[in-house]
Amino acid sequence: MSLLNDIPLSTLQLYLTVPYPCSYLPGREARSQVATPAFLITPRVYGELVQHGFRRSGTFVYRPRCDGCQQCVPARVVVDQFAPTRAQRRSWQRHHDLQVDLLPLQDKPEYFALYQRYQKIRHDGGSMADDTLEQYRNFLLQSQVDSMLVEFRDRGALRMVSVIDVMDDGLSAVYTFYDPDIAQASFGTYNVLWQIELCRKLQLPYLYLGYWIRASRKMRYKANFRPLQGLSSGSWTPLTEEELQSC
Secondary structure, three states, X not given: OXXXXXXXXXXXXXXXXXXXEOOOOOOOEEOEEEEEOHHHOOHHHHHHHHHOOOEEXXXXXXXXXXXXXXXOEEEEEEHHHOOOOHHHHHHHHHHOOOEEEEEOOOOOHHHHHHHHHHHHHHOOOOOOOOOOHHHXXXXXXXXOOOEEEEEEEEOOEEEEEEEEEEEOOEEEEEEEEEOOOOOOOOHHXXXXXXXXXXXXXXXXXXXXXXXXXXXXXXXHHHHHOOOEEEEEXXXXXXXXXXXXXXX
């Protein structure tokens, strides 16, 4: 174990997981660096960890530390500089009349039913396609930081759910799942746009989108929200057009 020396969190320790199959790049192994103990990761501490490239899954706070691979780039949208593309404006118009409710983390049977449908259709064969109710709860409904659940409904019908963390310098998009059966919908794009707008309302400068992986088709959508900054060698710098266009 080693101390986390690059930020003022001397009581936290880091450990490396054993290698496990990478969820994004087939045929590769991944490792994570995990911050512990979880009970010391307060909202303020978590905000600092996110600035240093960490994410969370439930109460598990981690960042990639893979042997010989640095494909996972922490990414964030610079909110004040963001301007939507024509396609994104169409998505906004298509879905802007959805009813939105911001709620504390909570459990409803219809959430898990939608989550299961989304995983089966959008990510069939993925690591979460067969998640149990307990795994779903541990992933999305357990948090030691400032988190909220956002419902998106169309005339009462549940269409999308997002879990978002609130920090001093931005929002962190934890996970979103949506109705995979609506033809011509663009819920994923609309959701990111909605979170950018929420950042503006809350006067927060950044929307953290997790990891951008150039070689992963699952992660390519993040390159559509520009300007996008990436964390490299301890500094947040703009990802260049050349880097993003190579997706």
